[in-house]
Amino acid sequence: MADAEVDVQRVMCFVCNAPAVRKRIYCGDCKLWSHRSCAEKKKCCCTSSSEIPTDTDVPNAMKNLVATISSLTSTVADMKKCIDELITENKKLRKDIENLKSTHPPDIHQTTFEEATAEAVERIRRSNNVIIRGIPEPTGDSDHRKQSDLDTVKNVASTILPPDDDIQIISVTRLGKFNATRTRPTKVIFSSSFTAKSILRNKTKLSGSRFEQLKIQDDKTPTQQQYLRDLRAELAQRSLTEDNLTIKYIHGIAKITKNLPPRIN
Incomplete structure (x- = not known):
């Protein structure tokens, strides 16, 4: 010393x-x-x-600490949003179960805090991903196919996003085993959820381009997929007796609502 x-x-x-x-x-x-x-x-x-x-040691350390705290705060906020969505979905499912109790034996699966937290973490992990359907399966060896899929995804992303956007792709993967009779979906993992959300929000820009036949979706967890299947089944059942029903996302949660006609000014 x-x-x-x-x-x-x-x-x-x-x-x-x-x-x-x-x-x-x-x-x-x-x-x-x-x-x-x-x-x-x-x-x-x-x-x-x-x-x-030096005079910069303490300020630099404080800047790093503030950046770390800011990152953790953002992650906690995302987890809280996901947990709130899960709670809302769970309440709806419980309400539906209560309505069926009179004719069906109860089979209630209570969502624990640990399950809700694990689901929230999985949704955050998948928030950097998008699923693209319709990209033709390339030919050639494994390396050539991977490079071809990567090049196609880069072209799709550059068609949707502004040219000055920094598009960083972590990986491009085909889902499922190869089958000559069908085209496998392509999972794309971006470096940030902001890029993935921008792709999903502006995917209509593919209309009129050579990629307009592609379908781009978010990477839903198994729980979200099951919730949507149940919701579509309920929509089909209710549509037998009710008109103008549709599924809309309200505050990030899919719900069955009335498809109201547009207002005439």
Whole structure:
């Protein structure tokens, strides 16, 4: 350790955790302050450096800490949104089950907090993904097919998004085993959920292009897929007695609503 007489901001002694204002020394390797008297009682891992912290050490560390906290806050917010959606879906399913109790034995699956959290995490993980249906299966060896799919996905993304967007693709994968009689869906993982959401939000821009036959969807979890199957079955049943019913996404949740005619101004 070396003497440090620079006037830096108020620091704490790493030995006694008391403010070290005067008669303090600094370890440049470990970046730790201590009282001179405390330093003799307990050494840090390095004792040979004489480096004094620069004015940017603390601000840079604070910037990194703020960035980490901001990232965690965003992740927690996404998890809370997913959990809220799961709670809403669960309430609807419970209501439907209550309506069927009079004619069917109850078979209620209570969603636990752990299951809801796992589902929320899985939805966040899949938020970077899109599923593209209709890309023709390329020919050739494995490497050529992978490169061909990657090139096609890049062209599709550049058709939808502005030219100055930074499109970073993590992977492009065909789903399922090869079958000469059908075309397998293609799963694309982007570097951020923002890119995936932009693709989904603006996919209508493919209309009129050479890719207009493609269908682009979000990467739903098995729970979401089952919920939609049940909702479509309910829609088919209710449509026998009700008119103008459709499925719409309200606050990110699929619901059956009346398909109202457009207003005439």
